[in-house]
Amino acid sequence: MTLMFVTSWNPNGEYGRAWQQRLRDRDPGIDLRVYPDTMGAPEDIDACLVWAPPGGLMASLPNLKVVMSLGMGVDHIFRDAQYPAEVPVCRVVDDDLIERMSEWCVHSVLHYHRDGDKYDADQANCVWNPMPHMHATERRVGVMGLGAIGADTALKLRALNFDVAGWSRSPKDLPGIESFHGDDQMGAFLGRSDYVICLLPLTPETEDVLNARAFDAMPKGGVVFNAARGAHVVDGDLIAALGSGQLSYAKLDVFREEPLPEDHPFWRHPKIRVTPHNAGITNPDTAVEQILDNYHRARDGQPLNNVVDPARGY
Ligand code: NDP
Ligand code: OXD
Numbered sequence: 001m002t003l004m005f006v007t008s009w010n011p012n013g014e015y016g017r018a019w020q021q022r023l024r025d026r027d028p029g030i031d032l033r034v035y036p037d038t039m040g041a042p043e044d045i046d047a048c049l050v051w052a053p054p055g056g057l058m059a060s061l062p063n064l065k066v067v068m069s070l071g072m073g074v075d076h077i078f079r080d081a082q083y084p085a086e087v088p089v090c091r092v093v094d095d096d097l098i099e100r101m102s103e104w105c106v107h108s109v110l111h112y113h114r115d116g117d118k119y120d121a122d123q124a125n126c127v128w129n130p131m132p133h134m135h136a137t138e139r140r141v142g143v144m145g146l147g148a149i150g151a152d153t154a155l156k157l158r159a160l161n162f163d164v165a166g167w168s169r170s171p172k173d174l175p176g177i178e179s180f181h182g183d184d185q186m187g188a189f190l191g192r193s194d195y196v197i198c199l200l201p202l203t204p205e206t207e208d209v210l211n212a213r214a215f216d217a218m219p220k221g222g223v224v225f226n227a228a229r230g231a232h233v234v235d236g237d238l239i240a241a242l243g244s245g246q247l248s249y250a251k252l253d254v255f256r257e258e259p260l261p262e263d264h265p266f267w268r269h270p271k272i273r274v275t276p277h278n279a280g281i282t283n284p285d286t287a288v289e290q291i292l293d294n295y296h297r298a299r300d301g302q303p304l305n306n307v308v309d310p311a312r313g314y
Helices: 014-026 095-113 116-124 148-159 183-191 212-217 235-244 284-300
Strands: 002-007 031-034 047-051 066-069 140-144 163-168 178-181 195-198 222-226 247-252 272-274
Touching: 002 014, 014 031, 014 284, 047 284, 066 284, 095 116, 095 148, 095 195, 095 222, 095 247, 095 284, 140 148, 140 183, 148 163, 163 183, 178 183, 183 212, 212 235, 235 247
Parallel strands: 002 031, 002 047, 047 066, 140 163, 140 195, 163 178, 195 222, 222 247, 247 272
Antiparallel strands: none
16 A cells, blocks of 8 residues: 655655655555655555645546545645546544634734734834724624634634624534525625635635625625635735725735735735735644544545545535
8 A cells, every 4th residue: 555645845845754754653664655756656556645736647546545635625636627536535634723723813813803013013113002992792703614614713703702603505503603504694694794704615616705796795894814715815806895995904824826926916915914825734743643544544445534525625
């Protein structure tokens, strides 16, 4: 049984080497190949651990039994039009990563909510200018996607006294969180959300979901936080909504093109804050066991964990 490590970034950089080391530490007998250098023959490969594999590569491996995402998202796998439909896809579901993600969301909301940018600028100019601020109970947060990350984020913001609702495909029952679901309830959800946090998976249904119509449905002066995928946001619509004052601020961790091109207007926009897709990074120390467990399950013909539904795309 052979596992191949495939990433769109340098697999032999620090993070890639950490993964290879953890896999070997925990399973000293593993036959671990690294694409493309030590791949060997395509028929050797039984399992792949991947981030954004090249199109057609998975289809060229005749004995492939499972593909495991290095992250919680799987859009980077399904975007391959030649992906072999019969090969199951598993994703990471790891508390460490969930907690890192909700930390980014809570930090981003609190920084905006407590006028972090204003006080940073005031300090830079030695200005003492205290301003009144709203209590968390006066701010309505809307979390798009109440899955593993969205639910954790919603509950943490609720614990900080924000008025929190969530939007998902199916109704949810989370303590203190108002649940909206489906396309029919999206307008009502957005209409009551001063701060919208996107934690949706990227699928054909959720692509471009943060568009002019969605921004117009939010209360004037609303704020958007996106830690999911760049293609949820229609970039031009976001810039227009910030320009008109319909939105007052956006914080983005993910982008249609990554790294964000140097000439992209988001970099220098006064109302946009950018982080480099590092809201959450899968920790090899905490996630390696579930990867090896699925690899061994595939070898033994056992049911796999955290299998994604290809029809839903998440
Ligand atoms: P889950 O699969 O656990 O949850 C997805 C949620 O989105 C579910 O509540 C689901 O509804 C809802 N949803 C899906 N499609 C729709 C739709 N069409 N309309 C309304 N709701 C919908 O996802 P995770 O919480 O694990 O992760 C979310 C995303 O976060 C990942 O897919 C990834 O893209 C991104 N991510 C980003 C990282 C970063 O560093 N920036 C790190 C990790 C993840 P239902 O529950 O009813 O099915
Ligand atoms: C993920 C990510 O999907 O890091 O886990 O974006």
